[in-house]
Each structure stands twice: as structure tokens, then as C-alpha cells.
Amino acid sequence: MLQYVVRRLVYGLITLLALSIITFTLLQNTGGDPLDRLKANPRITQQTIQEMAEFYGLDQPATKQYLTWAGNFVQFWNYPTAWGRSFQGPQQVQELVINRLGGTARLMFTALGLAVMIGIPLGIYQAIRQYSFFDQATTTFSFVTFSTPIFVLGIGLQIILALKLEQWTGVKFFYTSGMNSTSFSDLSFGARIGDTLQHLVLPAVSIALISIAGYSRYQRASMLEVLHSDYLRTAKAKGLSRRSVIVKHALRNALIPVITLVSLDVAGVLGGAVITESIFAWPGMGRLYIQAIAINDWPIVMAVVMLIGFMVVVMNLLADLAYGWLDPRVRYD
Amino acid sequence: MTDRPSGNEPPVYSALDEAEGLSVEPVTQWKLFKTRFVRHRLAMLAAVVLGIILLLVLFADLLPLQSPTEQLSDENGRIVNLLSPRGEYWFGTDELGQDVMARVVYGGRTSLTVAVLTGLMVATFGTLVGSIAGYYGGWVDTLLMRFTDLILSLPLLPVAIVAAAWLREAFEGREALSLSILLGTLLWGTLARIVRAEFLSLREKEFVEAARAAGARDRRIIFRHILPNALSPIIVNATLVIGIAIILEAALSFLGFGVRPPEPAWGQMAANGGRLAVGGSGAWWLVLFPSFALIITVLSVNFLGDGLRDALDPTQTIERK
Numbered sequence: 201m202l203q204y205v206v207r208r209l210v211y212g213l214i215t216l217l218a219l220s221i222i223t224f225t226l227l228q229n230t231g232g233d234p235l236d237r238l239k240a241n242p243r244i245t246q247q248t249i250q251e252m253a254e255f256y257g258l259d260q261p262a263t264k265q266y267l268t269w270a271g272n273f274v275q276f277w278n279y280p281t282a283w284g285r286s287f288q289g290p291q292q293v294q295e296l297v298i299n300r301l302g303g304t305a306r307l308m309f310t311a312l313g314l315a316v317m318i319g320i321p322l323g324i325y326q327a328i329r330q331y332s333f334f335d336q337a338t339t340t341f342s343f344v345t346f347s348t349p350i351f352v353l354g355i356g357l358q359i360i361l362a363l364k365l366e367q368w369t370g371v372k373f374f375y376t377s378g379m380n381s382t383s384f385s386d387l388s389f390g391a392r393i394g395d396t397l398q399h400l401v402l403p404a405v406s407i408a409l410i411s412i413a414g415y416s417r418y419q420r421a422s423m424l425e426v427l428h429s430d431y432l433r434t435a436k437a438k439g440l441s442r443r444s445v446i447v448k449h450a451l452r453n454a455l456i457p458v459i460t461l462v463s464l465d466v467a468g469v470l471g472g473a474v475i476t477e478s479i480f481a482w483p484g485m486g487r488l489y490i491q492a493i494a495i496n497d498w499p500i501v502m503a504v505v506m507l508i509g510f511m512v513v514v515m516n517l518l519a520d521l522a523y524g525w526l527d528p529r530v531r532y533d
Numbered sequence: 534m535t536d537r538p539s540g541n542e543p544p545v546y547s548a549l550d551e552a553e554g555l556s557v558e559p560v561t562q563w564k565l566f567k568t569r570f571v572r573h574r575l576a577m578l579a580a581v582v583l584g585i586i587l588l589l590v591l592f593a594d595l596l597p598l599q600s601p602t603e604q605l606s607d608e609n610g611r612i613v614n615l616l617s618p619r620g621e622y623w624f625g626t627d628e629l630g631q632d633v634m635a636r637v638v639y640g641g642r643t644s645l646t647v648a649v650l651t652g653l654m655v656a657t658f659g660t661l662v663g664s665i666a667g668y669y670g671g672w673v674d675t676l677l678m679r680f681t682d683l684i685l686s687l688p689l690l691p692v693a694i695v696a697a698a699w700l701r702e703a704f705e706g707r708e709a710l711s712l713s714i715l716l717g718t719l720l721w722g723t724l725a726r727i728v729r730a731e732f733l734s735l736r737e738k739e740f741v742e743a744a745r746a747a748g749a750r751d752r753r754i755i756f757r758h759i760l761p762n763a764l765s766p767i768i769v770n771a772t773l774v775i776g777i778a779i780i781l782e783a784a785l786s787f788l789g790f791g792v793r794p795p796e797p798a799w800g801q802m803a804a805n806g807g808r809l810a811v812g813g814s815g816a817w818w819l820v821l822f823p824s825f826a827l828i829i830t831v832l833s834v835n836f837l838g839d840g841l842r843d844a845l846d847p848t849q850t851i852e853r854k
Contacts, residue, residue: 211679211682212686214683215682215683215686215687218683218687219687219688219692222687222692223692223695226695226696226698226699227695227699229699230695230698230699230702343832343835343836344828344832346835347776347780347828347831347832347834347835348824348828348831349780349783349784349787349800349803349827350784351783351784351787351803351804351807352783352803352807352820352824352827352828355803355807355810355811355820355824356820356824358807358811359810359811359817359820363810363811376811467688468689470688471688471689471690471691472690474690474691474694474788475690475784475787475788478787478788479807489691489694490694490788493694493695493698494789501695504691505688505691505692505695508688508691509687509688509691511688512686512687512688513686516686
């Protein structure tokens with residue numbers, strides 16, 4: 201077991217190393233010098249640009265730049281200088297990223313919370329009432345949501361629930377961008393909660409809808425498999441009540457695969473945050489990422505990619521461990 | 534699919550059929566597949582819808598459509614931009630005065646090219662890696678599978694974005710090709726795993742042993758004996774990858790790393806229209822039509838994939854009504 205964990209951690213480290221090399225190489229070969237904007241400014245002399253390039257180490261060969269970056273990056277405890285400086289100004293990358301982490305976390309936990317609370321019970325109910333009207337209708341709905349790109353869903357929600365709803369009712373229910381209103385600090389406590397929710401609902405729901413579709417489909421299939429298993433037939437034959445059969449025998453086993461799915465989805469949603477945060481102008485890591493790529497501010501891009509990659513590795517490992525812990529039939533080798 | 538009972542073998546009757554006197558026809562794999570697939574009504578419908586979409590997109594030149602990139606103007610020479618749907622322009626016109634219907638049809642050409650190319654690349658590469666790893670085993674297997682694991686554990690979207698930014702410069706003007714290379718490179722891992730698992734079990738079967746005893750070489754055993762038996766999961770997975778590719782292409786286009794205008798693509802049109810619609814122009818038709826085309830296509834691909842899985846998987850029982 202311990203051996204298994206250690207081996208997985210080593211693979212994880214290799215993955216992260218490969219990820220950093222791939223991303224770094226791609227960024228190096230993508231056109232656009234990080235200092236392009238400075239060079240375009242006639243008031244900045246050649247001298248200054250030269251000094252800037254030296255300051256950021258841009259005059260060094262790429263391999264050297266990578267090694268310097270990697271050496272500093274792993275020493276993340278040297279807050280806030282470890283992850284380098286943004287090319288856009290005096291800001292430290294570590295500070296920038298950690299400031300944005302809160303926004304992403306708020307969005308992600310709300311969305312995943314919603315998805316778990318709705319998706320899993322939905323799947324269970326669909327399986328118990330297989331082929332009923334409710335099952336058919338919700339399964340079709342899941343299929344449609346699952347086939348919709350998240351940005352279409354987000355834009356649709358913005359148009360219908362924010363713009364049109366406001367036109368029809370004259371009341372502003374939801375905001376389409378940002379995390380808080382500009383007047384946030386002047387609001388009373390109650391109004392602050394309201395304002396937060398008005399901003400949070402649409403982006404969280406658009407992420408949640410897609411995850412709900414995934415979870416419920418998976419939960420339904422897993423529940424159906426268990427419902428048709430031999431030990432469940434035994435439980436029924438013993439004369440146990442329907443409730444006891446479903447809750448005690450079926451549910452416990454049917455939940456195991458979904459727990460894996462949910463933990464893997466955390467990483468997926470985090471990567472998908474790039475899109476959601478762009479649609480809703482949400483001040484999170486994903487938006488920072490897109491903005492940084494546009495101007496080739498690579499220390500930021502690298503930091504965000506590595507954080508997401510780290511989450512993927514950790515969640516993959518946790519998913520496998522949880523699976524083995526919950527289902528004693530699984531063996532590690 | 535292969536009709537397995539070939540040559541002059543006597544037809545095989547299943548005991549059940551004979552007992553009930555239902556059938557005297559031999560039940561071939563192909564026939565089983567057809568029965569199961571036709572039973573899956575949604576998959577049938579999806580196949581028909583996809584067929585229609587493919588025809589429309591392939592023969593777009595023959596349709597009485599405007600040019601997708603021409604700025605249209607009325608008789609006074611004024612550019613007709615942002616017209617809502619009406620008799621003349623069924624899907625309206627966009628902010629540059631281009632016909633949305635023509636762009637949806639031609640955009641389908643771009644989006645489907647990317648998707649189908651990606652599907653083909655994934656099928657080829659995934660099958661190759663999976664079959665070599667599964668057939669030879671040993672260090673070859675370990676090496677290839679570690680590599681597959683590595684690809685599978687990269688964060689898909691962030692890496693795709695960085696790579697798309699790079700590839701777009703390398704393939705200036707041929708974004709459809711660059712996107713399918715990108716998606717093909719990132720998506721083959723799952724199929725490789727599936728094919729490897731199939732090969733691991735199939736290579737121990739008697740017919741493989743018989744082929745080897747008859748002196749067949751590795752290449753012949755892999756391609757002529759084992760691969761045809763592992764086709765089902767490959768077909769199903771390649772189909773599902775096509776759906777994923779359409780969605781990813783759309784996502785990349787939304788973020789500005791996909792197909793560049795004026796060449797249309799569904800994701801790019803929906804994204805662009807979305808910005809305008811949310812920005813207050815109220816031009817809902819710019820979002821609705823490309824999104825609708827995209828969703829219908831992906832939905833059909835997914836239903837088709839599901840139906841194929843049910844029909845091709847011999848362990849499935851014909852329970853579904």
C-alpha cells in the first residue's frame with residue numbers, strides 16, 4: 201500500500217516535470233516577446249529594455265531560463281518571490297495567483313456542491329424508477345446538457361436569466377459579470393450576501409449543470425448494475441423491506457464509483473474554469489491564465505498550469521485510494 | 534464488421550431459435566448488430582440526423598446559399614448587418630452583414646472536418662499504441678503505457694490552450710488542420726488503454742495460437758487476427774471522441790484560439806454572437822443557430838456512440854424495448 205502510494209507520487213512528479221517542460225517549450229516558441237509592449241513604447245529607451253531583459257533573465261538561453269524558473273518554483277515557501285515576477289509590473293506571480301485562488305475556489309465549491317447534491321440523488325432516483333417518464337425526461341435532459349459546450353450554456357443563461365428576465369420584470373436578478381458589485385463595501389451585511397449570490401448563481405449553475413449531467417448518468421448506471429446483482433436478489437429474497445434493500449444494500453455499493461468520478465471532476469472543473477471565468481468576467485485563476493497567455497506573461501501561465509496539474513495528480517491519487525478504501529475488492533499492485 | 538461464419542461452414546443454429554421455431558437463418562455477428570442497433574431508436578434517429586447534416590455540409594456548394602464570407606448589401610448599397618431572421622435571410626445576418634445561414638452550413642464543414650480528422654487520428658494512434666503495448670507486453674508495454682498515463686494526466690484544457698496558441702502560428706491559415714492535430718495528440722490515451730486491454734485478453738486465445746502455429750508473423754496476427762475482434766470498442770470510442778472534439782474546438786474558438794474569422798466555425802460563431810448578444814445588441818440569432826447546429830450534432834454523435842456500444846458489445850443483452 202505504502203509502496204503503491206510512493207510509486208504513484210513519483211509518477212506524479214514525473215508528470216508535473218513533463219508538464220512544465222512541455223508548457224515552457226510551447227510558450228517559448230509562441231510568438232510575441234513579453235517585452236513587446238515596452239518595445240512599442242517610444243519613450244522607453246533601448247538601454248532600459250536591455251536592462252529589463254537582463255533583470256528578467258530573458259537574455260539567457262531558454263534552458264537556463266527554465267532551470268532558474270524551476271529551481272525557484274519548487275521553493276514555494278519563499279513567498280512571495282518564488283514564482284517570479286509578472287512582466288506587466290511590479291507584482292509577484294505568487295501573490296497574483298494566490299489572490300485569485302479565492303475566486304476560483306468559491307466558484308468551484310459552489311458548483312461542485314450543487315452538482316453532488318443534485319446529480320447523485322437524481323441518478324439514484326432515475327435508476328429506481330427506470331424507464332419511468334421522470335427517468336426518460338431527465339436522462340434526455342442530461343444528454344442534451346452533456347452535449348452542450350459550457351460557454352453556450354453560460355451565454356444562454358446570461359441572455360435568458362439576466363438580460364431578458366430584467367427586461368420582462370424590470371428587476372435585476374442576476375449579474376452577468378464580476379464577483380461583487382463596485383459598491384460592495386458600502387452595503388449592509390444582508391445586502392452583501394444578496395449581492396454575492398446574484399453574482400455567483402449564473403456561473404456556478406452553468407458549471408453545475410454539466411457536472412450534474414455527468415454525475416447522474418454515471419450514478420444511474422452504477423445503481424442499475426447493483427440493482428441487478430446477485431447479492432441484491434438475495435437481500436430481496438430474505439424478505440427485507442424495499443427501503444432497507446435500496447438504502448443499506450444497493451446505495452452503499454452504488455456510491456463507490458461515483459466518488460471516484462467526483463474527485464476526478466474537481467480537476468476537470470478547475471481546468472474548465474478558464475472558460476467559465478472568461479464568460480462571466482470572474483476574477484479567478486482561469487481568467488488570469490487567459491489574460492497572461494494573450495500577452496505571453498509566461499511566469500503566470502506556468503504557475504497556473506502547474507497548480508492545475510498538481511490538483512489533477514493529487515485528485516487522481518485520492519480517487520484511486522478512496523476507491524480501494526471503500527471497496528475492499530480492489531487491490532493495489 | 535466481419536461476418537465471422539465465412540466460407541462453406543454449415544450455418545450455426547442457436548438452440549433457442551430452433552426450439553421456438555422462430556428462425557432458420559444463421560445468426561451472424563452483423564445481423565445481431567443490426568437487430569440491436571435498430572432497436573435503439575434514438576441511435577437510429579441520430580444516425581439519420583447525422584447523415585442529413587453530413588450531406589448538407591458536404592454539398593453546401595450546391596445549395597442556393599449566399600457566400601459565407603460576403604458582406605451583403607441592399608439595393609441602395611447599404612450593408613445589411615444585424616438583420617433579424619426574415620424571408621430573405623432565414624437565420625438573419627451578422628454584424629458584418631454576412632448571411633448566418635450560409636455561415637452555419639459552411640461553419641459545419643470546418644467544425645466537422647476538425648472533429649472527423651481528430652477521430653481518425655485518435656483511432657489510428659490509439660489503436661497502434663494500444664495494440665503494440667498489449668501484444669508485446671514486457672518493457673514495451675510498460676514504456677508505452679507510462680507515456681499514455683502521462684498524456685492522460687495532463688490538464689486537458691490549459692495545455693490545449695497553450696498548444697493551440699503555438700500551433701496557430703505554425704499553421705497560419707490552416708487552423709482546422711492544426712486543431713485536429715492538437716486534439717488528436719491529446720485525446721488518444723483512453724482508446725490506447727481500451728485497445729491494450731482487448732489485446733491482452735485476445736492474444737491468449739486459441740485462434741491466435743493456431744495462427745502462430747501456422748507460421749503467421751506478428752504483423753499478420755495483430756492486424757488480421759486480433760484487431761478485427763477488437764474493432765467494436767475502437768469504433769465506439771472514435772465516435773465519442775468526435776463529439777468531444779466538436780465541443781473542445783468550440784471551447785478553443787470561444788477563447789480565441791480556434792478557427793479565425795472570416796472562415797466560419799460553429800464554436801467561433803456562437804462565441805462571437807454571444808459577446809454581441811450579451812453586450813446588448815439583442816442579436817439572439819447569432820448565438821442560437823450555430824449553437825443549435827452544434828448541440829444537435831454532438832447530441833447525435835453521442836446517441837450514435839451509445840447505440841453502437843449497446844449493439845456492438847456482445848455481453849449486452851437485448852432487453853431494451
